[in-house]
Amino acid sequence: MSTHALAPAARPRLHPFRDSVTMLRRNLRRMLRYPSMTLTLVGMPVVFLLLFVYVFGGTLGAGLGGPTAGDSADGRSAYVDYVAPAIILMTVTSVIQGTAISVAMDLTEGIIARFRTMHIARAAVLTGHVLGSMIQTAIALAVVIGVALLVGFRPEAGPVEWLAVVGFLAVMTFALVWLAVALGQVSKSVESASNVLLPLVLLPFLGSGFVPTDSMPTGLRWFAEYQPFTPMIETLRDLLMDQPVGDNAWIALAWCAAIALGSYLWARRLFNREPAN
Amino acid sequence: MTTAQPRPAIAATGLRKSYGDKPVLKGLDLNVREGTVFSLLGANGAGKTTTVKILSTLIRADSGDVRVAGHDLAHEPDAVRAAIGVTGQFSAVDNLLTGEENLLLMADLHHLPRDDARRRTGQLLEQFDLVEAGRKPAATYSGGMRRRLDLAMSLVGSPRLIFLDEPTTGLDPRSRRNMWQIVRDLVAGGVTVFLTTQYLEEADELSDRIAVLEGGRVVAEGTADELKRRIPGGHVRLRFGDHRHLDAAMRVLDQPSRDNDPLALRVPGSGSLRSLKHLIGRLDDHRIEVEELSVHTPDLDDVFLALTGKPATENEKATTR
Known part of the structure; x- marks a missing residue:
């Protein structure tokens, strides 16, 4: 054995990009190994879509007060177009529940401790989750939008608007996934991780997602109009229906930027804190 | 090295x-x-x-x-x-x-x-x-x-x-x-x-x-x-062919004590080469024949007990056997 075996080498370089790709591969593989989770996550918004279109759609659509109000079949088709953006947002919040769960799962298993003692870019563990969840969300969104189209969703967006929709969804997902990565680390167990995001799933209901906000009592309406999901849903709705988007887009993007930045910093701090005992 | x-x-x-x-x-x-x-x-x-x-x-x-x-x-x-x-x-x-x-x-x-x-x-x-x-x-x-x-x-x-x-x-x-x-x-x-x-x-x-x-x-x-050497308990065990040699050894050795085996004796000592030479020299001088000689050091259980003042835990006992 050589006495130089442990001689300090030139300080080894970190490879954050390469390590992130490795972690992404790990997360995608885990998703494939555990498909029931993805199915559950995608299933939820699909169930809500069918429920709201076929059970509540006729009546709610009639109450929208559009030109075809009165007839329940027309009401239903009008309501599909109205509710689809909310269901799309709900798809994102559903998938990121899975993000929080898998982050929490990682932390309860020893593998993260191993990563912490290895010479790798620390943030890669988190960016691996973020990238994996974004891919998972993209697939989920394709499925949910496909089902929406099957049940009568008729967007009027042209190619440019669709491009804007995709871009906006990517930004929104990015922000919310980072929030989930932070919340997944806060939760003490895998079980609590699945609950900690429940408010996010319910938030579209307290906004313009399912019914217009002017039908709500004053206090609730005030909340509904100012909560972040309302401008996001309105932006999606306007883009998909080929309407002028106006200020909502900027407000929504500002919310996304704030959520992304705040969550990223929070998640990073949580990850760098010393593991408990 | x-x-x-x-x-x-x-x-x-x-x-x-x-x-x-x-x-x-x-x-x-x-x-x-x-x-x-x-x-x-x-x-x-x-x-x-x-x-x-x-x-x-x-x-x-x-x-x-x-x-x-x-x-x-x-x-x-x-x-x-x-x-x-x-x-x-x-x-x-x-x-x-x-x-x-x-x-x-x-x-x-x-x-x-x-x-x-x-x-x-x-x-x-x-x-x-x-x-x-x-x-x-x-x-x-x-x-x-x-x-x-x-x-x-x-x-x-x-x-x-x-x-x-x-x-x-x-x-x-x-x-x-x-x-x-x-x-x-x-x-x-x-x-x-x-x-x-x-x-x-x-x-x-x-x-x-x-x-x-x-x-x-x-x-x-x-x-x-x-x-192990830091704590007392080390000894040399001698086994003899018959009682005549054993009795002779009892008379000439330093602080011998009986072993479970009726034909064996224990002599306190660290088992260092010098003390062994001394021991063997004495036995030779008196023409005492020894069939078997073994050196016993305390095991780490003794060490642990002596150093920490408490016995190994239940858990350790059960699995070190």
Whole structure:
């Protein structure tokens, strides 16, 4: 054995990009190994879509007060177009529940401790989750939008608007996934991780997602109009229906930027804190 | 080799760590030579795991000066991480991935080229007897297999210094012997091993040096034999062919005592060459014939009891047998 075996080498370089790709591969593989989770996550918004279109759609659509109000079949088709953006947002919040769960799962298993003692870019563990969840969300969104189209969703967006929709969804997902990565680390167990995001799933209901906000009592309406999901849903709705988007887009993007930045910093701090005992 | 005084693999002085107002390490000094096995021996709660966590950069010490693999732990944790492999007490494998995928994941994180990664993975699966299990998810592994995979993962990057935190706790006797052989093979390959254990037998079997940790302090350090010599209880056992020689020996020897065997005697002594020469000389002088002579040193159980003032825990008793 050589006495130089442990001689300090030139300080080894970190490879954050390469390590992130490795972690992404790990997360995608885990998703494939555990498909029931993805199915559950995608299933939820699909169930809500069918429920709201076929059970509540006729009546709610009639109450929208559009030109075809009165007839329940027309009401239903009008309501599909109205509710689809909310269901799309709900798809994102559903998938990121899975993000929080898998982050929490990682932390309860020893593998993260191993990563912490290895010479790798620390943030890669988190960016691996973020990238994996974004891919998972993209697939989920394709499925949910496909089902929406099957049940009568008729967007009027042209190619440019669709491009804007995709871009906006990517930004929104990015922000919310980072929030989930932070919340997944806060939760003490895998079980609590699945609950900690429940408010996010319910938030579209307290906004313009399912019914217009002017039908709500004053206090609730005030909340509904100012909560972040309302401008996001309105932006999606306007883009998909080929309407002028106006200020909502900027407000929504500002919310996304704030959520992304705040969550990223929070998640990073949580990850760098010393593991408990 | 010992005279060359190579740079120590681990050199720690005054290592302190408290959780809240509860001190766990109260000024630990450690010195681990390259290419040796160093055991930190102690009961549950003595501070073994905390020590490993600090030395492997998982948590920070409150104070103390530590160099690991030639790097300052506080200022160059990344350089330390690049030089070490860690197998913690709780298995650090990805349960949803197969054994092979777990190893390839490590290879990717060490930035090994594809071919090297495949070769290294295959080699480790073979070495750790996991070839057949390699394509099954780690979640289906037994405790021993999981521990082997865990250690194999720590070795992918060919670290020169390996931390093993209680590598055989909870393993059946056969898996434990396998793990010991693996550790011996590692050291034969020039790797330095820092291990913690609550099993006296394990420290005795594997280590070049042992530090006994008690209440956050090292209460004794040395080779297993040095530790054993530090406490009374050593003796030389003599077995005779008949009572005539035995009675003769009783008369001429220093403080002999009877053994369970009616034809045997115990003579207190360290078993050093000089005292043996003296003993044999006396027996020769009186033409006393001895059929069998054996030197008995106290085992580490005695050492542990004498040093820490308490017997090994129930747990240890049950498994050191």
